[in-house]
Amino acid sequence: MGIVNLDSLAYGIDTDFRRSLLQGIALFRGIDAESMNDLLPQCGRIDAKAGQVLLSPERENHCVYVVLSGRLTVHLGSLDAPKIADLGPGNCAGEMSLIEDKDPSAFVVASEDSHLMVISHTLLWRMVDRSHTFCKNLLVVLSERVRSDNEYIASSLGVLRQAERNAHTDALTGLGNRHWMRTMFEREVTRTLHANRSLCLMMIDVDSFKAFNDRYGHIAGDRVLVAVAETLREFLRPTDLVARFGGDEFAVLLPDLKLNQARQIAERLRQQIAKLSPPSLSTIITVSIGIADRSENDDVATLVQRADAAMYGAKEAGRNRVAVAPSNE
Structure with missing residues (x-):
């Protein structure tokens, strides 16, 4: 050079x-x-x-x-x-x-x-x-x-920032994903425990979702999940934490609510989601919901396990209903 x-x-x-x-x-x-x-x-x-x-x-x-x-x-x-x-x-x-x-x-x-x-x-x-x-x-x-x-x-x-949002957000529904849920739910459970405030957790599962997918296709199934997510966002309080747990299952943390209040909200939410089904579908969209209230010894994993067990109990009892987990005291 x-x-x-x-x-x-x-x-x-x-x-x-x-x-x-x-x-x-x-x-x-x-x-x-x-x-x-x-x-x-x-x-x-x-x-x-x-x-x-x-x-x-x-x-x-x-x-x-x-x-x-x-x-x-x-x-x-x-x-x-x-x-x-x-x-x-x-x-x-x-x-x-x-x-x-x-x-x-x-x-x-x-x-x-x-x-x-x-x-x-x-x-x-x-x-x-x-x-x-x-x-x-x-x-x-x-x-x-x-x-x-x-x-x-x-x-x-x-x-x-976008990558960080993507890491914490479910791409289909826009709700928080499991990673976001683990961080935010644990933080809120710790806060309510230290403040001696009540707290409940709901696990929500779309009924017969696999059969729905098989009959109408995955695109229609995705639309159902998005519609359920939008209903959760619109119906619940800004202070409630909502996440897509995985597949057709959603998790909702309800701070400062007692069990009977959480059950009333879950029942109204179940009825609201049942109205999502368009007349063109012969299959009605329903959900089964399990609820657990936090006891002193509950962490997030225990709460999820208890609410999940209640939700499966609702399914076994005929679906499209709300079930409450036994007290963990």
Whole structure:
């Protein structure tokens, strides 16, 4: 990779054409070409082959690279990471590490054969001293770089938050999933225990769901699960915690409710879900619900086990009904 002088930008060509060349470079925009006549020949010029690494966090940088033709890409973490920026003609790279006097924070690679101007560390500061316009342009470049980094960070945070939501949310119904349920239910059980407040848990299962799927298909079955989930969201209080336990089963934690109150809510909920069946279906959508109230020794797993046993008792008793777990005192 040889370096040659940029004489053509300072001598031997028409002044207007020289000025037009400089105007296409962000660092030199608005600068009087004549004021840089003695400094421009001290810049270098290199031909970078596609795939050539120009900047790396693993080595010191002493230059600013200005793209005259071709294209560079920027990668965080590793060369195999997706690019976070493209640098075309007129853009530069390396100025941040020179200003900070630190190793580069990213990899910069030629994505195609590229022709680059090279400004050394010493020459960069001489240009800053020579021209207020150059100094301003450098600040603009740095500002745009910081803004771009902030946008990338904001975008990355958005992706992380979405990934976190996906990790805790059931994709079909939008309710909390088992992972979310384990965390949130345990937190609420602990809170009510310390506050000596009542708490009940409902396990809800769609009756004869496998037969429904076999008869009407899985798409119709998914619609039933979504409709049940929406009913739970609309019918229950904002303080109640609702999760899809798995398959056609849902779990609902009811803080600050006594067993008789929870049973009344479960009965009204059962009746509400029975109204979901459209006239076109000969099969009525019903649910069986089991309820358990927390005793002093109950944790989430024990509550779920007791409510689940009550729910299966409701199914064995004929489905479409509410059953209460025996006291665990």
